[in-house]
Amino acid sequence: xxxxxxxxxxxxxxxxxxxxxxxxxxxxxxxxxxxxxxxxxxxxxxxxxxxxxxxxxxxxxxxxxxxxxxxxxxxxxxxxxxxxxxxxxxxxxxxxxxxxxxxxxxxxxxxxxxxxxxxxxxxxxxxxxxxxxxxxxxxxxxxxxxxxxxxxxxxxxxxxxxxxxxxxxxxxxxxxxxxxxxxxxxxxxxxxxxxxxxxxxxxxxxxxxxxxxxxxxxxxxxxxxxxxxxxxxxxxxxxxxxxxxxxxxxxxxxxxxxxxxxxxxxxxxxxxxxxxxxxxxxx
Amino acid sequence: xxxxxxxxxxxxxxxxxxxxxxxxxxxxxxxxxxxxxxxxxxxxxxxxxxxxxxxxxxxxxxxxxxxxxxxxxxxxxxxxxxxxxxxxxxxxxxxxxxxxxxxxxxxxxxxxxxxxxxxxxxxxxxxxxxxxxxxxxxxxxxxxxxxxxxxxxxxxxxxxxxxxxxxxxxxxxxxxxxxxxxxxxxxxxxxxxxxxxxxxxxxxxxxxxxxxxxxxxxxxxxxxxxxxxxxxxxxxxxxxxxxxxxxxxxxxxxxxxxxxxx
Numbered sequence: 210x211x212x213x214x215x216x217x218x219x220x221x222x223x224x225x226x227x228x229x230x231x232x233x234x235x236x237x238x239x240x241x242x243x244x245x246x247x248x249x250x251x252x253x254x255x256x257x258x259x260x261x262x263x264x265x266x267x268x269x270x271x272x273x274x275x276x277x278x279x280x281x282x283x284x285x286x287x288x289x290x291x292x293x294x295x296x297x298x299x300x301x302x303x304x305x306x307x308x309x310x311x312x313x314x315x316x317x318x319x320x321x322x323x324x325x326x327x328x329x330x331x332x333x334x335x336x337x338x339x340x341x342x343x344x345x346x347x348x349x350x351x352x353x354x355x356x357x358x359x360x361x362x363x364x365x366x367x368x369x370x371x372x373x374x375x376x377x378x379x380x381x382x383x384x385x386x387x388x389x390x391x392x393x394x395x396x397x398x399x400x401x402x403x404x405x406x407x408x409x410x411x412x413x414x415x416x417x418x419x420x421x422x423x424x425x426x427x428x429x430x431x432x433x434x435x436x437x438x439x440x441x442x443x444x445x446x447x448x449x450x451x452x453x454x455x456x457x458x459x460x461x462x463x464x465x466x467x468x469x470x471x472x473x474x475x476x477x478x479x480x481x482x483x484x485x486x487x488x489x490x491x492x
Numbered sequence: 493x494x495x496x497x498x499x500x501x502x503x504x505x506x507x508x509x510x511x512x513x514x515x516x517x518x519x520x521x522x523x524x525x526x527x528x529x530x531x532x533x534x535x536x537x538x539x540x541x542x543x544x545x546x547x548x549x550x551x552x553x554x555x556x557x558x559x560x561x562x563x564x565x566x567x568x569x570x571x572x573x574x575x576x577x578x579x580x581x582x583x584x585x586x587x588x589x590x591x592x593x594x595x596x597x598x599x600x601x602x603x604x605x606x607x608x609x610x611x612x613x614x615x616x617x618x619x620x621x622x623x624x625x626x627x628x629x630x631x632x633x634x635x636x637x638x639x640x641x642x643x644x645x646x647x648x649x650x651x652x653x654x655x656x657x658x659x660x661x662x663x664x665x666x667x668x669x670x671x672x673x674x675x676x677x678x679x680x681x682x683x684x685x686x687x688x689x690x691x692x693x694x695x696x697x698x699x700x701x702x703x704x705x706x707x708x709x710x711x712x713x714x715x716x717x718x719x720x721x722x723x724x725x726x727x728x729x730x731x732x733x734x735x736x737x738x739x740x741x742x743x744x745x746x747x748x749x750x751x752x753x754x
Binding site for chain 2: 278280297298302303304306310313314315323324327372375
């Protein structure tokens with residue numbers, strides 16, 4: 210095990226992290242040979258903490274998300290939730306996906322009540338609970354609407370409410386605002402922060418947006434470009450409760466600059482790699 | 493409601509109804525033109541009867557030719573074939589979706605069957621089932637089955653990966669994954685297959701009734717053609733077209749209901 214991983218694993222054990230990713234390595238077989246997507250990644254997320262994982266495109270962020278969520282197997286290392294090894298989708302982990310993931314054939318309330326329906330809860334009780342989470346994401350009055358009648362930001366809030374309704378110990382989000390415009394992204398970030406503070410929800414967000422990472426997180430884990438390794442973990446010492454107004458503060462700017470300095474080199478490598486790949490593919 | 497709002501909603505209604513009014517109006521004008529062309533002798537009235545005569549023949553085909561009873565027979569045959577293509581088609585589609593090797597082995601054949609003139613197989617079905625309603629039902633079944641199978645596979649295979657992953661993240665059992673996610677996601681596409689299948693079935697049911705001269709609307713067309721009762725023949729053909737149009741509209745409504753929001 211590399212020194213960094215051992216140190217993080219040791220720290221994790223010491224602080225009794227609720228989520229521990231320990232020395233995870235994931236390789237894919239491609240026509241060009243074996244590709245290491247995630248390389249000896251270790252991290253620990255504390256109870257109630259908001260952690261962001263940031264890295265350039267193609268650094269294995271989504272692979273890491275799928276590994277933690279139990280959607281991918283065949284990797285080395287281990288992922289545990291409160292000491293329980295993750296070997297598949299884990300009831301303590303709730304996932305919010307990057308793509309639009311609401312069920313178009315269900316109304317907002319039926320979407321949000323979905324995990325409760327699966328758990329066998331009665332209709333009136335699950336509707337009551339679903340209404341609570343709909344209210345939490347600020348969608349009161351839209352219960353009977355279908356996703357196609359909502360904006361992209363509202364649909365993503367439905368997806369978040371649906372995941373929260375399953376009351377996961379850990380909320381795992383993979384670039385949940387990637388398809389939204391900047392203003393909606395900032396406002397939705399506020400909403401997520403508000404919910405996280407209200408529920409004291411342990412949250413891990415995967416993103417490639419530095420502003421988003423600094424706005425939301427207590428700690429930001431910066432990943433290298435392929436193979437995806439942990440480059441640095443930055444503590445964000447900004448006051449809470451936070452809102453999107455914090456983006457105009459000097460301290461915020463310093464964190465963004467610091468993370469960008471780490472990320473810039475990796476992003477440049479990614480861009481060069483992409484250009485070479487395209488040049489090679491040219492007939 | 494304010495006057496302005498009332499005027500606005502009336503205007504909306506008018507705009508929505510305009511295509512239907514235009515279509516119906518064009519049809520009436522067409523009939524009038526045909527009527528005039530026949531009356532002035534530009535169209536042979538022994539080949540194409542006067543539209544007014546066709547309209548007058550409707551009463552006769554209802555009272556004397558029992559078109560409602562014949563329609564019920566055709567409808568019951570089409571319904572039985574329709575239920576069969578729905579049940580067998582969806583189950584076969586699910587099977588082929590689940591077993592990829594079988595799918596790859598048979599999908600081209602099924603697609604070929606969908607475009608083959610299966611109506612030519614009717615002598616074989618006559619030998620197997622005899623001159624009975626079952627020959628008609630089975631011919632309708634064979635003609636309508638391929639689109640249901642193909643569209644079921646397409647619908648299931650086209651379910652977005654992220655929806656399947658949502659189901660997995662909630663720890664759904666394979667049965668729940670199928671009933672709560674795959675099937676509802678695929679239902680609009682499956683229904684397109686059912687609609688196509690039912691149209692093929694209806695065409696074949698009436699066609700085989702005509703060919704084997706065994707009951708229903710198809711047999712009535714044969715009878716009237718043999719008697720050279722042109723107005724009644726055309727009235728019956730109009731009736732069959734009207735049935736098809738109603739059938740198409742009803743299935744379209746059901747399809748919209750299955751996909752509540754565009």
